[in-house]
Amino acid sequence: DSGVTQTPKHLITATGQRVTLRCSPRSGDLSVYWYQQSLDQGLQFLIHYYNGEERAKGNILERFSAQQFPDLHSELNLSSLELGDSALYFCASSVEGNQETQYFGPGTRLLVL
Amino acid sequence: DQQVKQNSPSLSVQEGRISILNCDYTNSMFDYFLWYKKYPAEGPTFLISISSIKDKNEDGRFTVFLNKSAKHLSLHIVPSQPGDSAVYFCAASAQISGNTGKLIFGQGTTLQVKP
Numbered sequence: 445d446s447g448v449t450q451t452p453k454h455l456i457t458a459t460g461q462r463v464t465l466r467c468s469p470r471s472g473d474l475s476v477y478w479y480q481q482s483l484d485q486g487l488q489f490l491i492h493y494y495n496g497e498e499r500a501k502g503n504i505l506e507r508f509s510a511q512q513f514p515d516l517h518s519e520l521n522l523s524s525l526e527l528g529d530s531a532l533y534f535c536a537s538s539v540e541g542n543q544e545t546q547y548f549g550p551g552t553r554l555l556v557l
Numbered sequence: 558d559q560q561v562k563q564n565s566p567s568l569s570v571q572e573g574r575i576s577i578l579n580c581d582y583t584n585s586m587f588d589y590f591l592w593y594k595k596y597p598a599e600g601p602t603f604l605i606s607i608s609s610i611k612d613k614n615e616d617g618r619f620t621v622f623l624n625k626s627a628k629h630l631s632l633h634i635v636p637s638q639p640g641d642s643a644v645y646f647c648a649a650s651a652q653i654s655g656n657t658g659k660l661i662f663g664q665g666t667t668l669q670v671k672p
Contacts, residue, residue: 446600477659487646487662500657534600542658543589543608543650548600
């Protein structure tokens, strides 16, 4: 158990819909990262938040957004969902944000039908 | 543009033998490297890391070697155990990226350790 929690574990929805994925970092960690793992790709970095502020963006679609709240939990919002958004979404956390081990949650499996 | 590459999709070894997983990178700015293990339906689990100021780091049965001139790192598992069977990912980050430790991952290598 990494100490990072993600909900829900599974999510099935339809194209065009909007979903919210939630992540709680390890106690004491200020950084939260979101990654996407599609069937034909490895883990792709989406976005990094540190203590409530956005630090870096990867190839995150404009339909996707994220935020980190004062209690340090984070939410990833996916809207206007397409079939290709079906993937595993992982959240990771670390103490600060650079040259550190990131600890991953169990992931949310999203299926868009 | 794949900056971190794991060219072997799979590897099969006998229990008790050495497993060697390889990873190549193209970005010379990468200065921190990690290996993760992943079981199906679980998140990646951290195994071992190495900073670019070192060329070797050891933790129990796991050793990571870094060859900066060749832009190559490898993970050695000795002795291999059936419970090591999983997908192994190498990942890299660059401090020059600013105040972020975003990781760039390879595609993964599936290790099977046969009893």
